[in-house]
Amino acid sequence: MNQSRQKKIIQTSIIGIITNIALAIFKAIVGLISGSIAITLDAVNNLSDALSSFITIIGTKLAGKEPDKKHPLGYGRIEYLSASIISVIVLYAGITSLQESIKKIVHPETATYSIVTLLIIFVAIIVKIVLGSYVKKVGQTVDSDALVASGQDALNDSIVSTSTLVAAILYLFCHISIEAWLGVIIAIVIIKSGFEMLRDTISEILGERIDADISQKVKASIETFDRVQGAYDLIIHNYGPDRLIGSVHIEVPSSMTAKELDTLERHIAEKTYKDTGVILTGISIYSQNVNDESSAIIEADIRRMVMSHPHVLQMHGFYLDNGKRQIRFDIIIDFDVEDRHALYQEIVNEVKRKYPIYSFYVQLDADISD
Numbered sequence: 275m276n277q278s279r280q281k282k283i284i285q286t287s288i289i290g291i292i293t294n295i296a297l298a299i300f301k302a303i304v305g306l307i308s309g310s311i312a313i314t315l316d317a318v319n320n321l322s323d324a325l326s327s328f329i330t331i332i333g334t335k336l337a338g339k340e341p342d343k344k345h346p347l348g349y350g351r352i353e354y355l356s357a358s359i360i361s362v363i364v365l366y367a368g369i370t371s372l373q374e375s376i377k378k379i380v381h382p383e384t385a386t387y388s389i390v391t392l393l394i395i396f397v398a399i400i401v402k403i404v405l406g407s408y409v410k411k412v413g414q415t416v417d418s419d420a421l422v423a424s425g426q427d428a429l430n431d432s433i434v435s436t437s438t439l440v441a442a443i444l445y446l447f448c449h450i451s452i453e454a455w456l457g458v459i460i461a462i463v464i465i466k467s468g469f470e471m472l473r474d475t476i477s478e479i480l481g482e483r484i485d486a487d488i489s490q491k492v493k494a495s496i497e498t499f500d501r502v503q504g505a506y507d508l509i510i511h512n513y514g515p516d517r518l519i520g521s522v523h524i525e526v527p528s529s530m531t532a533k534e535l536d537t538l539e540r541h542i543a544e545k546t547y548k549d550t551g552v553i554l555t556g557i558s559i560y561s562q563n564v565n566d567e568s569s570a571i572i573e574a575d576i577r578r579m580v581m582s583h584p585h586v587l588q589m590h591g592f593y594l595d596n597g598k599r600q601i602r603f604d605i606i607i608d609f610d611v612e613d614r615h616a617l618y619q620e621i622v623n624e625v626k627r628k629y630p631i632y633s634f635y636v637q638l639d640a641d642i643s644d
Contacts (some may be wrong), residue, residue, distance in 0.1 A: 275431045277338075277419075277586075279416045279417075280334055280335070280338050280414075281518060282412060282416050283330065283331075283334045283412075283416055283418050283420075283421060284331050284335070285407055286326070286408070286413075286587045286593060287327040287331045287334075287424075288327070289405070289408075289409075290323065290324070290327035290405065290409055290424060291324045291327045291328055293325040293401060293405050294320045294321070294324035294327065294405075295321070295324050295331050295402060297317075297320045297398050297402070298317045298320035298321045298324065299317075300316070300317075300379035300394055300398065301315065301316050301317035301320060301394075301395075303314050303315055304391050304394050306389055307391075308388075309635040313320075313391075313395065313438055313442075315375070315457055315460055316398075316431070316435055316438055318367060318370070318371065318403070319371070319431060319434070319460075319464060322363050322364060322366075322367040323361075323424065323427060323428065324430070325363055326360040326363060326364070326383065326420075326423075326424055326427070327424060328418075329358065329359055329360055329363075330355050330356060330357075330418075330424065331380060333352050333353050333356025333357070333359075333420060334353065334355065334356075334382075334418075334420075336349055336352045336356075336413060337349050337351070337352040337356075337514055343422040346515055347513045347517065347519065348514060348517055349514070350513045350514010350516065351479070351512075351514055351519045352514075353420060353514060354419065354475050354479050354586075355475075355476045355479070356470060357419045357420040357423060357474075357475040357478075358472060358476065359467050359469065359476040360423065360471065360496070361418060361423070361471035361472035361475055362468070362472065363468075363471075364464060364466035364467055364468030364471060365464075365465060365469060365472065367468070367564065368461050368462070368464030368465035368466075368467070368468055368592075369465060371457065371464060372458060372461035372465065373463035374421065374457065375455075375457030375460070375461050376454075376458065378454035379455065383419050386575070387445075387525075389414070390525060391442060392439065392442055392443065392446070392623060395435060395439045395442060396549050398435055398437060399432050399436055400410055400441065401525050402428050402429070402431050402432035402435060403428075403432045404431065405425075406425050406426065406427070406431070406432060407429065408425070408427030409421055409424050409425035409426070409428060410424075411425070412418070412424025412425075413451070414526055415621055417516065419474070419475065420477065421527070422636070423471045423474075426467075427467055427471075430463060432519070432585070433463070434460045434464075435462055437456055437459065437460065438456065438460070440607075442459050444516075450485065468614055474544055478512070481511070481512070481612065482512075483613045483642070483643065484510040484518075484643050485507075486553065486643075486644035488518070488550065488575075489508055489644050490508065490550075490552050491521070491549065491550045492510070492522070492546055492552050492554075492643060493505040493506070493522075494549060495506060495542075495545055495546045496522065496524060496545075496546060498541055498545070499538060499541065501526050501527060501534075502525065502526060502542070502560055503526065503527075503539075503614070504524070504525040504560075504590060505522055505523070505524055505525075506523045506524075506525065506559075506560070506588070506590045506604070506639075507521075507522060507523040507639055508520060508521075508606070508643045509642055509643065510552060510643065514569075516551070516555065517553075518552045518588070519552070519553045519555055520552050520553070520554055520555070520556075521554065521555060521556035521558070522554060522557055522558070522593065523558045523559065523560055523590075524542070524557060524558075524559055524560070525559070525561075525562050525590065525591065526527075526541075526560070526561065526562060527564045528561035528562060528564055528593070529553075535559060539557040542557060543557065543637065551603065557560070560590065560591035560592075560593065560604075561593050562590075562592075562593065563593060566594070566596075569594040569596070570607070572594060572601070573594065575594045576589075576601070576603070576625055576628075576629075577589055577594070578606055579624060579625060579628065580603075580621055582627070583617065583620075583621060585607055585610070585611045586607055586608075586609045586621070587605055587606045587608055588605065589605050589606075589609065590603065590606075590637075591603050591604040591637070596630075598633075599633060600633050600634075600635065601625075601629065601632045601633075601634050601635070601636075602634070602635035602636070603636060603637075604613045604636070604637040604639045605618065605621065605636060605637070605638060605639065605643050606639045606640070607638065607641070608640055608641060611642075614638065615638070618636070618638045621636070622636050
């Protein structure tokens, strides 16, 4: 793991821990003195935020371990596991808060507020907004899901605290008590936040589609080489926020020698890593017909036929072998199609009818990257 990135995540998490513990102490004191369930629950939420930051530090340190024989691609995915643990903690805090709030509805207790109480809550709101904005910004800068989640959670907390402040003002000046009901709303907000965080981290662990900006940058870098006519079938595996490993197909003239291809692939891997940080461990090739006008005409015709189907996203890797009377190419069909294989077979049958003297090898590719 990049050392400066790790250092920044840890520093930001420490700031979060200190700030949240201080807020929790103040809110707990105010909540106990005033008898406010909403403020007390808000204090508990701050403690869960501090614990989340602590787990982020541990996860970041473990994710930074050097690769070894058992995990040759490193430990970067531990960051996603730590983010999921944080999500479970937030969910637990929300469920516990909901239980306590319901008890207060069944057995109501009257809270007592003062101007000092209101001032403390107001200061806590400002602190949470500043902290949340800072942590989220750092998380986006260093690509840390855990920090982004913590920052957003802090911003959500500021909204919750604002609701608490409004409830206190209503009671202090209008003698209207909505404490317990507000506690229910706060608990639901916390549960929702925890569920969304858990859903997002599980999605990361399962393996999400790579960000379009990254895949387009990788392809653009590859296509800067003169003899590369196109980059296709890009697959990028995420082994942590700063470790992306992938493979790709490149379309090159069929006249290239093995020596030329070896040199080209090495240069592509080097430049792609320099430009994007993505490690290309596999570069396969599609051979392209050169100086063959008849194959160009057939390719254009088949491309027109294939792309006339609205759910076909791409056709690539076309090659016509006149000696063996073979034609091969790949197609990508949208995942939204109810039966991709039926459409694939329809396309294969269509081109076979048009060119019966050729045998066809058509590969159905998945829409893996943009």
